[in-house]
Structure formats: structure tokens, C-alpha cells
Amino acid sequence: MGVTRRELLYRMAALAAWGAAAPLMPGRAEAVGQGEGEPFSKDWLLDRAQKLARAPYAPPSERLPAWLEHIDWDAYQSIKFRADQALWLDEDLAFQVRMFHLGLYYRKPVVLHEVVDGRSYPIEYSRDLFEFGPKVKPSRTHDLGFAGFRVAVKDDFERDMFAFLGASYFRAVGKTMQYGLSARGLAVNAGKETPEEFPDFRAFWLERPAADSYTMVIHALLDSPSIAGAYSFAVTPGEPTVMQVESHLFPRIAVERLGIAPMTSMFLNGENDRRVADDFRPEIHDCDGLAMRRGSGEWIWRPLRNPSGVLFNAYADDNPRGFGLLQRDRVFDHYQDDGAYYDKRPSLWIEPVGDWGKGEVILVEIPAKDETFDNVVAFWHPAEPVLPGQHLSFSYRMYWGNEPPAHSNNGEVVATRIGLGGVPGDKLTVVKRKFVIDFRGGRLAELGWKDRVEPVISASEGRIEAPAARPFKEIGGWRCNFDLVPGAAEKVNLRVYLRDEQGAAVSETWLYQWSP
Template sequence: MLDRRSFLTAAAALGLLPATGRARAEEALLSFESPKPFSFQLLSDHARRMAMQPYVAPRPRDPKVLDAIDFDAHWKIKYRPEATLKVADGEAPVRLFHLGRYFQLPVGIHVVDGENSRELRYDPAVFEMPADSPARKLPKDIGYAGLRVMAPDEKTDWLAFLGAAYFRSAGELNQYGLSARALAIDVAMPTPEEFPRFTDYFLERSTTPGRDLVITCLIDSPRITGVFRIDVGKHGPVVMDIDSRFYARDRIERVGLAPLTSMFWFSETDRPDRVDWRPEVHDSDGLAIWTGANERIWRPLNNPPSVRTSSFADKDPKGFGLLQRDRAFENYEDDGVFYEKRPSVWIEPKGGWGAGELQLVEIPTDDEIHDNIVAYWVSGKPVGRGDEIPLSYRLTWAKDEPHVPEVGTVRATRIGRGGIPGQPRPKGVVKFAVDFDGGCIGGLDRDTQGVKAVVDASRGELSNVDCYSVKIGTAWRLTFDVKAGDPDPVDLRAYLKRGDETLTETWLYQYLPEPESAS
């Protein structure tokens, strides 16, 4: 199976044309179709008309040849640097990906100049290919697979669009990790998941302060169409202002809005014995939620034995995201993929999203090459044929969440044998230890009086509930024991308070007990 991280670093690329003043090398390599009128509204009207027509599934051209362009063959196809196109005075050069086995459907690349756009023609001359490359057998107008945005020095990329309606950024620490998507259709449903696809990209210089590039994407899918506009800049954190319009061709049971997709294999919470030499392996370690009622929530991720969907009802949420809070190299010990540098991604709604629920889907995995975590918002309003779904929000790819809670945050979740050391261990009992630090809990020491732990369980027996200050690496620790009694999931909820003051975010966890014979 393809390693998704290696693919992005190895893929070939081309880029975006400036409106005027192209270099001679670029003029020699690139050609365009005639200009056509363009605006966000015109493209939205086009998507609306598409939704009124039957869906026509695209088919790859020369699939046998494309299938021969596997990972190794794709890696050998190099884009010619002299054809890189400059955007925003060279601050956002854009290059394009070549088609191959894993990305067989071409996309349209359009350059916007004022009120018009021009589509870029495919030309194999922009790529350097080995003499025996299967790509040489493809038609001369086969098209491109996607795009990536380079750093100003053109040595690395920091934003990539490749496959379906996915996109990724290397974020503030310049390391790719989780992905964002325009839409998630029927995730973890009895019917197969539907994957909307970016069919066309319209590229233009941003006029927004702090942003560099606008990428407007046309979306098509069996049951939905749409327009997805990204106004993006990289000045430390990567910030994207998203404006989108979706149009339903048919009734859809579950439309996941503002979806994020990540990988979680194991952490300090649930590390299996000897499955891997590294202490932890994950792109994200938890889901953070800032509710409309102003509650801050942290839900550590799981690698469950079967697909699990958790729902968090809310109204007008202030934000949510999949975060990588653990930034210590020694907790991963991987100097090849640097999990401690993976970006955290925070979604901040614009305008009221109304009532609905945030859903977290956790899928079993036995390796780090699979994206097995999905988080998205589901509106409480059903989606029927002909419905329009407008959605605006801000996406931030950074080291930390952009709105740091005033309360203490969860730093670690650990599970072990229950009971008291030195005494017989009770059968079927596990102990949880949750560490909090920062915010209003960070300044309280061992002499502070009145700090109490609040712990609730959906079922089972709680015991040995305690909390205390730990001034070695973390501020306060909450511990408790749980006896589940049977293998059904147990939903746990805990936080620290002092009088009427809430000192920490709310820790949520779905404990999946092992059968008692295995405990």
C-alpha cells in the first residue's frame, strides 16, 4: 500500500501562472485556452445547474498505462523548475502533480486574471521523464492530477491538493500530517462512503491582507456539487478563510461539513506490547471542542477494535479541531517522519452554524499508513434534493490551537491496573491518570486547598477518585478506578474544580474494556 507521507514529498509538480510578465521559459512550456468569464458567483451558478442534471461518472483515459505509473515510476517524473509559476510576487509559486496509478482522473487548472480565467493545457514537456517511463505512452493532452504551493525559495512545498476533495498543509512547523476535506458523505454508514472530487481549480492572487493565494474549487459527486473557495496565507501558521456553497442532487443521510482526516495508531494511553519500537505513533492525539455554551472539551483518540462513531450535540459551536498536543521528540523517537511536528488544525465557524452535532469516527488500524480518524460537523437540518448548503469558516494549521483555553488543558491520559500498589489488585478494575496543566490550574501548588475532581461514568463502578499537584512535568493529576463489569463501552467524563470555579477543560473518554478473561 502507498505510504501517503512519502507520496507527497516524491510527487512531481508544476505551477500557477502570473497574470502578466511571464518569463520566456514559462512561455515556451505553457499554453492556455481562450479566456472565459469568471467569478465566484458565476461558478456557483454553474455548480447549481450541475446539481439539476444527472451525474456522469468520469472514466480514466488509458487506465492500464496509468496503473503502470506506480510509486517508484511516479517518483522518477520530475517537474522542470524553470517552469515554476510565480504568484503573489513570488511568495506562492505553484506547481502541478502528474497523473499516476493512485490519481487517475485529471483536474482542470485555470488561471484567473481580473474577471476572466484561462485553462492551462497539459504539456508533457514540463516534466523530465526517464526514457522508459510509462508516462511517455500517455496522450499529449492527458491532464494534471493536482497542485502544490511551494515556499518562496521553491525548495519545499507547504500546501497540496491531490485526490478527491482532500487538501493538506505542512503548517507552522513545516511537516505534513493530517488532511482537510471539502465534504464527507455518509462516513461510517451501512452504505458505501461517497467521495466528492475537486474537478477544477481556479487560481488567483489574494487581495486580503495576510493572505497570498485564492484557490476556488469546483466540486462534483453523485449526490452533490459545489464551489469551495480558499483564501490562504502562510506567515507562521497557515490560515485559510473558507467560503463554500454546496448543492444537493439528491437526499443525503449524513453530510459531514468541515471534515478533518487523521491517523492515530497508539499513544501513551493504549500502547500495545511490542507492536512497534516507538513510544507513540499518531498525527493527532485528540479532538478539542469549544462549545457554543463556552465549555472546553478534550477527547483523546482511540484505535478501537471496531468502527466507533461518537457524537457531541451542540449549537453554534465556537470551534473544534484535531490537535497534536504532545510536542516532545522523546515521546515519538522518530527522526524520519517527526510526529512531534505534525500540525494541529483548528476550525472556527463564521456565523451561526445552528444546532447539530460534531461527530468523531474512529476506525481500527494496525499500521501508521492508514488515515483512520475523521471529525466533522453534521447540521441538524436534513439535506434533501435541491437544497443549498452555504458554509463559511476559518482553518488554522499551527503548532497550537489559536484560541488557548483559560482553563487547564489535558496533557496526558494513561491507563493501568486498578487498585492500590502493594495490595491485591482487584479483578476487572483499571486505573485512569489524567494530567492537566496551563491556564488557571497551572499556578496552583500542593498547598492549594479545595481542588476537587469531578468524575462521571455512563455505567460501571467508580472508586479511588483523587487529584493532587505534581510539579514534575505537569501541574495536576486526576486519578480514579473503573470496574466495567462487561465489555460494552463506558463513556467517562472528568474535570477539576475549586468551589464554583471550573479549573480545567472537560476530559471525555470512551473506555473499551477487554473481556474479563483477558483483563
């Protein structure tokens, strides 16, 4: 599943701490002026990735100098990038770049370059770019490289808009400036019983933006034992922050499960799942559901869970129009967290560009005991076999913010609640679970009792009792409820949507996998 949630929370703290101001001193992160540079283009990067895939895999060194080898979290946290040394500080551009130091969890160096007018210049490591706390005693050493980088935007250079740090992980924010879920460049064999492989971004090329540009272009070289790749990210901050991604992949060996546009998030407990709920906060999650816009046009909402055992679900599709992990619930009172602010966490929506063909959106949910663990991953898995010697290309847009760029014309699920079935006061003779689903939006706000809206409910096992749908004026939508009698089933796949008296759908489709 990747790094733990605790490590990601550490990163969030580090992102804030590394922005601290410091006195002026020489050593600013600059690249131009070091010779004539080297020619750089997308074609050059593709050629390099392809040649890399033809050669045996050479893992990056994780060896650190003695003064970094055994530092603890507090010591690592004390290593701060000097804000006055940021790349493009004096260029009057919309972006400034600051670097992460190697150490602790981040042992693999990445090489950074600046690209100006089609030529690439290395950004060299220097101790003078950082200040070190009393527990860290840096020695004069060779070019260590960097662990990653983060980018801030004009009008608020103290807070990040996006950052790349660790393996192929990166994150971004929208208008709330609140980090939440993470993305990755690629997933390899995620959710399998065999160990997952985590490709690394080994080098980055940062294009210097034009003076009037609010888009920053980043290129990256990816490598792993199974696959090499060339990536380009065109990032436009805002609400939402949009990343235009172009990826070219060159497998070294056959890959059984390739994960395109992978996302990693945390779900501990919510309205639908209170398995781990001994906390003063009613809900704890970065995202509350997986949304999908199928190639057929159907919209699907799958609430997330914190299961007692690993759950693996694959949703087949042909040319998907979008999918993402969303945080739909944005009411502070539902979380009561004035530190993590889960109500402000961004959603992430993936919009494929071009023909992605047949495949499946995969969702993996694993048990979590607390909020420091990222226990949810989602990605697109293409149906075609991934074989050595291929050149695979995928382009997509990533939207980081409060709302995805597209919505269903029908009602959307706004809450899922589950509890004891039956009628209060009546003695239950069999096990029953009650499901209550609230829909809002689209035509539902205009429909009332006389319009005869009915739920369409199916279950893979067991039987459905007492299905009903009714207007719910408190939310301006409709509430659907039913009882599930699972019998001896260990898992039951449920499907629900609302339709009008003409048989037309008036809501998106709700999917759920129930297990005792």
C-alpha cells in the same frame, strides 16, 4: 475513510521528489495570452455548481493512455514536475504553483485555470512540464489534465505550504514545514455501514495574486453522485497557515450524513493506548486528541484511540465555536522518530464563521495495524435534513500549525495514561482500570493543596473508586487519577473535570470511551 495512510505517505514522498530542478526547456505552465479568456466570478461558479446539481451525475473519466495505465510506484515517482516551469516563476510573486501528473492512484483529471482581472484562462497540460524516468515512455497525446497541484511560498520555493491532490483532499503546513493530517472539501456518509461517497474537486481556478499580496485565492468546483458544490479558499501561509473557506452546496439527492470541514488523521499508539505497540518508538500518531469549543463556551478534550473495533461518537452542539484534531504532545523524546517527526506534525483547528445551528461533531476511529493507514476522521454534521434543491452555505477558517488560535482559560489536558487498577501488591478481586490525567495551564499553576481542587467524575456504566487530584509540580499543573470498575459493561463513557472549592471549573472537560 478515504485513501489509505500508505497512499498519503506516498504523496509526501512525491511532494519532495517532484520539486527536483531540471534544465530549462519550453512548455512553462502559463495560461495568459491564450485568447481573451472567459469571464469568471464567484457568482458564475455558484451558478455552474447549481446547474450541475440539477443534471444527472456524470462520473469523471478514469481512463489513462496505455503508457500510464500500468506503471508502478517507482515509475510514477520518477515523473517529476520541472521546477523551472512553475506557474508565476518569473512574476516576482509570493507564490509558485507546480502540478501533479496523472497516474497510479490519481486517475481522475482536474482542470486548472488561472484567473487574472476577472477573466479565466485554461492551464494546458504539456509533456514538457515534466521529466520522466527511464521506465516511463510518454507518447504524444491529447491534453491529459492534471492530478492536482501544490504551492510553495517565497523564501522557500523548494518546499510546499499546501497542496490539493486526490478526490477533495488537501493539506497544509505551518512553521515546521511538516505534513501530517489531511482535510477534505466534503464528506458524504462517512462512518456509516453503507459505502462512503468521496466527492471530487473537478476543476480549480487560481487567482493570480497581486504583487504585494501574501494571500492566494483558489476556487473549486466539487461534484459527486449526491451533491455538487462551489468552494473558495483564501490561503495565507505562516504560523499558523490560515485558510478562509466559503462553501456552497447543492444536493442532488437526500444525504443522510453530510460532513462539513472533515479531517482525516492517523493514531496508532500513544500514552493512553498501547494496543499496537510492538515498536521501538513510544508513540506513533499525527494527532493525539479531538478538541472542541462548544457553543456554551465549554472546552472539551477527547484523546484519540486505536480501537479493536470501530468506534463512533457524536457530540451534540449548537453553534459550535471551534473543533479540531490536534497534536498537543510536541516532545521529540516521546516519539523517538527522526524520519517521520511526529512531534512536528501540524494541528488543524476549524473556526466556524456565522451561525452553524444545531448539529454534532462526529468522531470515527477504526482499527489500524500500522502507521500507513489513516484511521481517524472528524467533521461537523448539521442536524437539519439535507434535501435535493437546497442551497447550503458554510464558511469557516482553518488553522494549520503547532497551536490553535484560541485556548481555554482553564487547565488543558496534556497527558492521559491507562493501566491496571488497584494498589500495587494488593490482589485484585475484580477487574479495575486506572486512569491518570494530567492538566496544565490557566489557574492551575497558581493553585496548591490548600485550594481544595477536586475532580468531578462520571461514568455511564460501572463505578468509580479512589478519585483524587493533587498538584503536580513537575509539569506545573495537576494530576487526577481514579479506578474504573466496569463490571460487565462493554463500553463506558467517562467524563472528568477539576473544580475549585467554590464549584467553578478550573480545567477543560476530559471525555473518553473505554472498552476492553
